[in-house]
Amino acid sequence: MWRCPLGLLLLLLLAGELALGARRGRGRRELAPALHLRGIRDAGGRYCQEQDLCCRGRADECALPYLGVTCYCDLFCNRTVSDCCPDFWDFCLGVPPPFPPVQGCVHRGRVYPVLGTYWDNCNRCTCQEKGQWECDQEPCLVDQDMINAINQGNYGWRAGNHSAFWGMTLDEGIRYRLGTIRPSSSVTSMNEIHTVLGPGEVLPTAFEASEKWPNLIHEPLDQGNCAGSWAFSTAAVASDRVSIHSLGHMTPVLSPQNLLSCDTHNQQGCRGGHLDGAWWFLRRRGVVSDHCYPFSGRERDEAGPAPRCMMHSRAMGRGKRQATAHCPNSRVHTNDIYQVTPAYRLGSSEKEIMKELMENGPVQALMEVHEDFFLYQGGVYSHTPVSHGRPERYRRHGTHSVKITGWGEETLPDGRTLKYWTNSAMRKDTWPMTTPELLSPQLFS
Known part of the structure; x- marks a missing residue:
C-alpha cells in the first residue's frame, strides 16, 4: 500500500x-x-x-x-x-x-438511493437523507423469523414460505384469506345427530374419502383473496355428497360464486358469511355448477361493489327448482340447479365423526386459524407458542371453515400415537383430533 x-x-x-495521450485509440x-x-x-x-x-x-x-x-x-x-x-x-x-x-442506504447487501421508497415484504421502506433505512413495522403474513423458530422447535410440522402470501400483512391474511363468521348460539345449540357404532365394530386407523370413492371427491378450489371460506367449504362438501349419494350419476363441482353473489341474506360475500345460511340457500334455492358460474376472483378492495347475482332459480313443484337465466359462462349451457337435504350437526365424539365420514362422505368443520397456520407446509399441525413473546399485533386469529376428508395415525419418537384429521386442501396430515384449533365438526348434508 x-x-x-x-x-x-x-x-x-x-x-x-x-x-x-500519445497512445492511439481509447x-x-x-x-x-x-x-x-x-x-x-x-x-x-x-x-x-x-x-x-x-x-x-x-x-x-x-x-x-x-x-x-x-x-x-x-x-x-x-x-x-x-x-x-x-x-x-x-x-x-x-x-x-x-x-x-451521493449518499445511499445499504440494506441486505444492496445500496439504495436517498429518498427512494421500496417494498420489503409487506412493509414500505425509505432511504432517508442521512442514510437511515426506515421501514413500516407491520407484521407480515410470511415471517422468516417465525418459520425458523417453528422448524427449529420440533413442533411436529414444517413451516415455509408460500409465495402467494408474500407482501401481505398478517392483518390482511386474517381479513382476506379466511371468511367464516362464528355461528350463532341458535346454530351451536342445534340437536346433534348421533351415529351408533355396532357391537364390536372397529374403525380403521386410517381412512381417506378419495380412496373409498375414487373420482367422486373433488379437488379444492382456490378462494384467493376472497374471505369466502363459508361458501367454498360448503360448496366443496355438498359437491362430494351429491356425487356419493347419486352413486356417481351426478358429479358436479358446485359454484362458490353462486353462493357469494346470490346468498345475500345476512351474508357478506367475500367479507365473510355464515355456514347455516349457506346450507339454507343450497336447500331452498340451489346452486349451479362452477363451470356454469365460475369464481370471478376478488382483489383486496373492500370498498369495491360485490358482483351482482347472475343466476336465480324458480320453483317447479315438489321442491324442485329451475334456473331462470343462462350460465354466466357463455361457453357452458348446462344450468342445472342442485339442491341438498336439510343440514344437521354432529357431536364432538371422534368415533361418531369418523363413522359418519366413512359412511356418507366428507364433513365440514370450523377451525380457529392463528398466525403460524399460514406458514404450514407439512406434518400434523397444531398452534405453536413461537409468537408468545412478541407484541400483541403479531398474535392474530380468525375463524375458517374446511372440508375434512379422512383421518390417520402417526407414531411419535417417544412411542405415543397421534391421531389426526386430513383436509383435501392440504393433501397431507393436518390437525390432531384433540387440537382446540379444530372446533367441533359440523356436518351438513
Missing part, C-alpha cells in the same frame, strides 16, 4: 495524462461511464481498503466488483472519467474525493 500528498497526486495525474476502461457523478457512493465504501489494494500507474487487474460493474484502485482510474472505487481517494491517496459523494 502506498500514500502520497495531494500536490504529488496532481503532478502524477498530469504526467499520466500527457503520456497516455481503451475499454476509458469508455466506461463514471461511477460516481451519476451513480451512488456506497455508504460502506470499503473496497480498496477491504482488499488492501492500491496500485501505481495503470493496472487493469487492480479491480474489484462494485454494484454490478467494476471499480479500480490504480492511478489510471481517474484519468478521463472516474471509475475509481469509492474509497480510492481517502484510502490510497489520503485525500477527500474530488466531488461530493
Whole structure:
C-alpha cells in the first residue's frame, strides 16, 4: 500500500495524462461511464481498503466488483472519467474525493438511493437523507423469523414460505384469506345427530374419502383473496355428497360464486358469511355448477361493489327448482340447479365423526386459524407458542371453515400415537383430533 500528498497526486495525474495521450485509440476502461457523478457512493465504501489494494500507474487487474460493474484502485482510474472505487481517494491517496459523494442506504447487501421508497415484504421502506433505512413495522403474513423458530422447535410440522402470501400483512391474511363468521348460539345449540357404532365394530386407523370413492371427491378450489371460506367449504362438501349419494350419476363441482353473489341474506360475500345460511340457500334455492358460474376472483378492495347475482332459480313443484337465466359462462349451457337435504350437526365424539365420514362422505368443520397456520407446509399441525413473546399485533386469529376428508395415525419418537384429521386442501396430515384449533365438526348434508 502506498500514500502520497495531494500536490504529488496532481503532478502524477498530469504526467499520466500527457503520456497516455500519445497512445492511439481509447481503451475499454476509458469508455466506461463514471461511477460516481451519476451513480451512488456506497455508504460502506470499503473496497480498496477491504482488499488492501492500491496500485501505481495503470493496472487493469487492480479491480474489484462494485454494484454490478467494476471499480479500480490504480492511478489510471481517474484519468478521463472516474471509475475509481469509492474509497480510492481517502484510502490510497489520503485525500477527500474530488466531488461530493451521493449518499445511499445499504440494506441486505444492496445500496439504495436517498429518498427512494421500496417494498420489503409487506412493509414500505425509505432511504432517508442521512442514510437511515426506515421501514413500516407491520407484521407480515410470511415471517422468516417465525418459520425458523417453528422448524427449529420440533413442533411436529414444517413451516415455509408460500409465495402467494408474500407482501401481505398478517392483518390482511386474517381479513382476506379466511371468511367464516362464528355461528350463532341458535346454530351451536342445534340437536346433534348421533351415529351408533355396532357391537364390536372397529374403525380403521386410517381412512381417506378419495380412496373409498375414487373420482367422486373433488379437488379444492382456490378462494384467493376472497374471505369466502363459508361458501367454498360448503360448496366443496355438498359437491362430494351429491356425487356419493347419486352413486356417481351426478358429479358436479358446485359454484362458490353462486353462493357469494346470490346468498345475500345476512351474508357478506367475500367479507365473510355464515355456514347455516349457506346450507339454507343450497336447500331452498340451489346452486349451479362452477363451470356454469365460475369464481370471478376478488382483489383486496373492500370498498369495491360485490358482483351482482347472475343466476336465480324458480320453483317447479315438489321442491324442485329451475334456473331462470343462462350460465354466466357463455361457453357452458348446462344450468342445472342442485339442491341438498336439510343440514344437521354432529357431536364432538371422534368415533361418531369418523363413522359418519366413512359412511356418507366428507364433513365440514370450523377451525380457529392463528398466525403460524399460514406458514404450514407439512406434518400434523397444531398452534405453536413461537409468537408468545412478541407484541400483541403479531398474535392474530380468525375463524375458517374446511372440508375434512379422512383421518390417520402417526407414531411419535417417544412411542405415543397421534391421531389426526386430513383436509383435501392440504393433501397431507393436518390437525390432531384433540387440537382446540379444530372446533367441533359440523356436518351438513
